[in-house]
Each structure stands twice: as C-alpha cells, then as structure tokens.
Amino acid sequence: MDMKHTLPILSVFLVFAFGQGKPKVSLFPGFPSHHLYVSDEVTLRCKDGGNVLASGVTWFFKNNPLPTSNATLKFPAVTVDDSGTYQCEHGGQKSEAVEIKVLDMLPQASLSVLNNADTVIGKGGAVLLKLYMEEGLNDWWCRYTEGDQEMWQPIKRDPTQSNSSLIIHADVGEGDGRTYWCMDAKKGLTREERSRSNAIKLTATGKMVRLQMSEKPAWSGDDVTVSCDVWGGPKVDQAVFYKDGREITGIQKVSQNKFTIQNITKSSEGVYHCDATYRFIHISKDAATHSNLPSDQQVLTVIAGPPKPRLDCTQMKCGGPWSSKPDSYLWLYTPEGATDPEKLQESKDQILSGKTGTYTCSAKWTSSGFSRKSNECRFAEQKGTSPLVVVVVVLFLLGLLLLLLALCICKRRTVRKKNIEVGADGGYEEVGKKDPGKEGEYELLKISQEEKDKGQYDTIKGQGKGKGEGEGEYEALKAGEAEGTVYHTLKEKDQGKGEYEALKTAQAEVYHTLKGPGEAEGKGEYEALKTAQAEVYHTLKGPGEAEAEGKGEYETLKTAQTEVYHTLGQGQGAGVVEGQEAKEESPYEELKKEKDSK
Structure with a gap:
C-alpha cells in the first residue's frame, strides 16, 4: 500500500483514537440524572470519548451559553433552580443534551x-x-x-x-x-x-x-x-x-x-x-x-434546602408548604437520654404522644423521597395524667354510676312489688270486725302470691263424743310436698289440759301466742313477741283447770317464705284480737263447749 492511500486511513484512525469526534456530557458521581436531590455535590464533565477535555469548552444551559470555558461544570450543592438541559461544545461540535432533574426533597434511603x-x-x-x-x-x-x-x-x-x-x-x-x-x-x-x-x-x-x-x-x-x-x-x-x-x-x-x-x-x-x-x-x-x-x-x-415541616408541639401535628400532598408521614422518637432515634409505626399527620422523649416528623412521597426533618418537640410524660388513664378513670366512674343507678332502680322496684304483695306493714293485714256479737277467730292475715300457688290447708280433726273426756285433737294436715307448708296440731289431754303445738318448716318462723283468761283475770290477751326479717313468733298458752303447770302451749312454727299461721282463740269474749271481733265461733270453741257441757 503506497503512502497516498495510507495517509487518509491514518488520519481517520487518529480522529477516533484521540476523540476528535462529537463531545459527550457525563455526570459525576454517577447518580441517576433524573434523581438528583437538593444539596447533592455533582460535576458535569465534557468528555471526548473516554477522556475529559482540557479546555476550550462552551457550556449551554437550556440552550443559553454559560460564562465559562472549563471542561467541567461544578455544583457544590445543587438546587431546584439547577434543573434543566445541559450541553457542551468543543471544536465546533455540540454534545447531545443531558437533562438534570433536581428533586426538592431527600432520597428514599x-x-x-x-x-x-x-x-x-x-x-x-x-x-x-x-x-x-x-x-x-x-x-x-x-x-x-x-x-x-x-x-x-x-x-x-x-x-x-x-x-x-x-x-x-x-x-x-x-x-x-x-x-x-x-x-x-x-x-x-x-x-x-x-x-x-x-x-x-x-x-x-x-x-x-x-x-x-x-x-x-x-x-x-x-x-x-x-x-x-x-x-x-x-x-x-x-x-x-x-x-x-x-x-x-x-x-x-x-x-x-x-x-x-x-x-x-x-x-x-x-x-x-x-x-x-x-x-x-x-x-x-x-x-x-x-x-x-x-x-x-x-x-x-x-x-434554601427542601421544605421544612412544622411540628405543632401542643397538638403533635405535622404540616408544611407542600407543592403536592404527601403519601404518608415518618415519625421519629428519641427516648430520654438516648442518641439514636426510633421509627414510630404511625404514618398520619398527627399522633398521640405518650412516652417521654423528643419527637420529629417528615413528609413522605413514596416514589420520590422525604421532606427534611421538622423542628423537635420534647414531651414529658406526667404520672397520672396520661390520656389513656384519664379515659379509663372516666369510663370506670361512669360505669360505677350506672351500676349504682341500676341497683337503686331495682331496689325500688323490689320494695314496691313487696309492698304490693305483703302490704306496707310487713305482711299483716288488719282483720276487720265482722260481727261484734259472736265469738272471735283469727282470719287469714296474709297469703303471698307464692303461697297462693302452693296452697295451704288446715284441718280440724275432733274426737267423737263417745271417746271420752278431754280427748279432742286438732291436727294440721300437709298441703302437698311444697316447701314452707304448715302443720297445726291441737290436742286436749286428760284432766282438761290443752296443748296446741306447732311444727317447724324450713324457713322464716312465725310464732303466735294466745293467752286465755285465768280465774282471776277474765280477759284474753294477744301478744306479738318478735318480728325479724319477716319472722313472727307467737305463743299461745291456754287456761287449764289448775294454773299450776302451764298446761297449754303453742310452740314454734316455721315457714320458708312469709308463711302465715292462724290461731284459734279460747273462750267467749276472750279470743278476740285487739281491735277485731270474730264473726263466728272457732272450731276450738266448739270443742271447748262440748267439754264444759260434760
């Protein structure tokens, strides 16, 4: 190959070898050019092939020339204003435009x-x-x-x-x-x-x-x-x-x-x-x-830096002059005495602070980055004043108040119902005088609703006339198998000694006493001994022919629930309850007359 053909080939080789082609703009460090962040320190370099040009370079920003001839364009800290297209020109050749986009925030990491x-x-x-x-x-x-x-x-x-x-x-x-x-x-x-x-x-x-x-x-x-x-x-x-x-x-x-x-x-x-x-x-x-x-x-x-949020230390609310609405918020909490912050789970613009320490917030855009940190707010937890404790105490007091109110209402209803059932005087109704000319007898004082359901039966069982003197007997029959039944027994024994016995029931005892006239007194007396929690005790002592031994006795009777016991009076004019007169003679009086006639 002669020299005539060698020189053109050599010149083309030298052009490519020494980069005398079209220049190129490169970014250093190699950040993604569309993901530069405010305050990044970067350098734009005008390169010819793999080498940075020495001088004689003209730079263009948005097609406008810049007043520099250096092959490098340095940015100690980029800002949003530096966003745009850049080109460099060398030896009459202009590079392709490179777009720089500076985000007014901090990176994701x-x-x-x-x-x-x-x-x-x-x-x-x-x-x-x-x-x-x-x-x-x-x-x-x-x-x-x-x-x-x-x-x-x-x-x-x-x-x-x-x-x-x-x-x-x-x-x-x-x-x-x-x-x-x-x-x-x-x-x-x-x-x-x-x-x-x-x-x-x-x-x-x-x-x-x-x-x-x-x-x-x-x-x-x-x-x-x-x-x-x-x-x-x-x-x-x-x-x-x-x-x-x-x-x-x-x-x-x-x-x-x-x-x-x-x-x-x-x-x-x-x-x-x-x-x-x-x-x-x-x-x-x-x-x-x-x-x-x-x-x-x-x-x-x-x-200027990215927008800085403002954290309201009273409401613990994060806000700022955002150009676009944040997707979420980042909250950092530094415990008292610690140096490294902890990330909180909250992601809204407002939180409820509960622990002593320092709080900051940042706005977050998922695909781009974060705002800068807000001002610091220090929260000091005060014992006994935690919002949660206050809420719990208020709810407890409210619940207690409602409970007391409910108990009060229930109690009033119970008392009212009981008064309706048993009367305001404890369960006894006055027995009115039916006929003042006849012998008295005790009528039914009170039958509760429960006792009405169960029923109560009394039977007087007398001996025939042919059975002998003093052989009358009063027996109480049983009203079913229900609890609280009453048994009455009236016995007349030899020598005219009468005895009236009361048997027991499972609950609430009632005792009645009927004192008949003695030889000297000639009058009857009805005494109520004691009432305690719906329990009434009565004792009946009958007259004997000789006063010596006590001779008639009406003993303890018990009922399960407000049971009522009836007692028959003795003697004409003596068996009348105070304030009452019997309409008819009692069966007991009939027996007594039968005995006296003999």
Whole structure:
C-alpha cells in the first residue's frame, strides 16, 4: 500500500483514537440524572470519548451559553433552580443534551455517620456509616469516589440483623477524601429507576487541628455548629475562628473550641478555618503548649434546602408548604437520654404522644423521597395524667354510676312489688270486725302470691263424743310436698289440759301466742313477741283447770317464705284480737263447749 492511500486511513484512525469526534456530557458521581436531590455535590464533565477535555469548552444551559470555558461544570450543592438541559461544545461540535432533574426533597434511603463522628479525619482513617431503607436493602450496593474515579463498595450483611439497616466501614483513603453513596442494584432496573441514598463526603487531612461543621452544605434556617478539634484529645486552651481570612468576633461560644451559628442565612457562606492552642495534659501535667496551629480550610455553602415541616408541639401535628400532598408521614422518637432515634409505626399527620422523649416528623412521597426533618418537640410524660388513664378513670366512674343507678332502680322496684304483695306493714293485714256479737277467730292475715300457688290447708280433726273426756285433737294436715307448708296440731289431754303445738318448716318462723283468761283475770290477751326479717313468733298458752303447770302451749312454727299461721282463740269474749271481733265461733270453741257441757 503506497503512502497516498495510507495517509487518509491514518488520519481517520487518529480522529477516533484521540476523540476528535462529537463531545459527550457525563455526570459525576454517577447518580441517576433524573434523581438528583437538593444539596447533592455533582460535576458535569465534557468528555471526548473516554477522556475529559482540557479546555476550550462552551457550556449551554437550556440552550443559553454559560460564562465559562472549563471542561467541567461544578455544583457544590445543587438546587431546584439547577434543573434543566445541559450541553457542551468543543471544536465546533455540540454534545447531545443531558437533562438534570433536581428533586426538592431527600432520597428514599438515608446514609449517616454513626455516633455523630467527625467527617474530617486523618489520612488513612475510617468511620462507620449507617445505611437505612425502610423497604429493605436487598440487592443494594454502595459506591465511593476518589479523585476522578468511582468504585463499588461491597456490603457485608449480618443475617441476624434487620434487613432495613446496614453498617458500612468507610475509609477516607490517602488522597483528599472520598464521597460515599448507595443505590439499588437490582437487575432489570434502568439507572433512572434505581432508588438511592444521599451522599456523605469524608475529607482527609494531615494536620492535627481540624475544623468540623455539623452540616455541609447548610440549609437556611438550621443551626450549624462549628468546632475546632485537635487529634488525640488534648486540652484546647484557646480556639480562634476565621471566615474569609478574618477573625470572627462577638460570637458566643458553646465551649472553648466550639460555637453555633443559629438560624443560618446566606450571609454566613464563606471559607472557614481555625487556630488552636492546646496541651496534652492527660499524658503529662507538664506537657508543652502548642500555640496557634491552623486547620485546613472548609467551604460553607448555604442553600434554601427542601421544605421544612412544622411540628405543632401542643397538638403533635405535622404540616408544611407542600407543592403536592404527601403519601404518608415518618415519625421519629428519641427516648430520654438516648442518641439514636426510633421509627414510630404511625404514618398520619398527627399522633398521640405518650412516652417521654423528643419527637420529629417528615413528609413522605413514596416514589420520590422525604421532606427534611421538622423542628423537635420534647414531651414529658406526667404520672397520672396520661390520656389513656384519664379515659379509663372516666369510663370506670361512669360505669360505677350506672351500676349504682341500676341497683337503686331495682331496689325500688323490689320494695314496691313487696309492698304490693305483703302490704306496707310487713305482711299483716288488719282483720276487720265482722260481727261484734259472736265469738272471735283469727282470719287469714296474709297469703303471698307464692303461697297462693302452693296452697295451704288446715284441718280440724275432733274426737267423737263417745271417746271420752278431754280427748279432742286438732291436727294440721300437709298441703302437698311444697316447701314452707304448715302443720297445726291441737290436742286436749286428760284432766282438761290443752296443748296446741306447732311444727317447724324450713324457713322464716312465725310464732303466735294466745293467752286465755285465768280465774282471776277474765280477759284474753294477744301478744306479738318478735318480728325479724319477716319472722313472727307467737305463743299461745291456754287456761287449764289448775294454773299450776302451764298446761297449754303453742310452740314454734316455721315457714320458708312469709308463711302465715292462724290461731284459734279460747273462750267467749276472750279470743278476740285487739281491735277485731270474730264473726263466728272457732272450731276450738266448739270443742271447748262440748267439754264444759260434760
């Protein structure tokens, strides 16, 4: 092949070999370009093939040229305003447009430094990072950047631990530092479909004095703590802070080597460093003093940040200026004295706090991410004032009140029913006088409804005239087998001695006594001895021909339920109950007359 044909082929080869073709825009780190989040630190690079161009590059944002000629376009902290299309042009060739979409929220997964460790550490050092994803971390991997390279970081999983969180050992390397982030590496998903975490930047330094910032970049309205630390833990006698090369004066320090920028604003942006004077007195009391040793510089950027919810500490309600309605809410609770928060099960915008500790909330959009955390609300549980306890006490008192009311009503109904059945005077009805001219007799005083059902029968069984003197007998027959039946027996024995005996029933006893006239008294007397719980006792003592022995006796009768016993009086005019007159002569009187006539 002659030189005439070789030169054109060589020129084409050199064009492809050295990238003299169409440039390309790439994103570093390799985040999904449609899933950038507010405060991500990214760089757009204009590449020719696999190499980053050196210079002579024109950048376009939404087709408008930008005032820079660098081959890289750096964003210390992206915002929503940075969303749009980007192109680069080199040697008359313009790249394809790459769209960047910045979400005004936080990623679905969170990556944080464990135990609030420092992010500025000595070269070769390491920290522990914690990755958390509520839906689980199967198929997740982490990546880190070092220089202009990006590598994969394997994750070692502990099968005994929850699948929603992992601990990652993160080295800072020997360079200027590394940036770590994690993403879902499940097969079948495109890069834009993969969920990811936020990024953590670890800065390496070779100096003893180190400037630490609690947030970098910082979000407007947050409090940022700046500290001047010394490796090895010596006693810091003095720390001086600088911003943009000038000493910061008039600040109120939290301690000798620390101060806080409260409610930070854009005016606090700048380049910070510090000088420290310290001694290692924990090694020796006479340790030498190291004076005014400087730290490395740190750039503090302040951006608006995602919308911040407002947590109402009185109502424990989470709200915010959302552009779209959240799908749910995330509640975090930090127990008293603890450092790590716990996720609560509640997902609504309002909760009932019951445990002592600190509460925060965040809004959640399932397919995108989270809002930033709200303000903190501290709740102190007061003994005896828990809403649950109050509700239980109120319900108990209400139930007790209803129970007492029900008992009262039942008691009144029972008393009313009993009064209707047995009368207001305890179960005795007055026996009216039917005919004052005749001998008296005791009529039925009271028959309860129950006794009416059971029935009660009395029988007077007399001896015939031919049976001899004094041989009359009164017997009580049995009314069925029911409980509470009454037996009456009247016997007249030899020598005119009468005896009236009452047998017993199972319950409530009633006793009657009828005292007849003696030889000297000539009058009858009816005495009620005792009534106790519907029990009435009566005793009947009859007259004998000789008063000596007591001779007639009416003994104890018992009934099961308000049983009633009837007693027959003795003698004309003497057997009348007080206030009553008998209509007819009693069978007992008939027997007595029969005896007297003999």
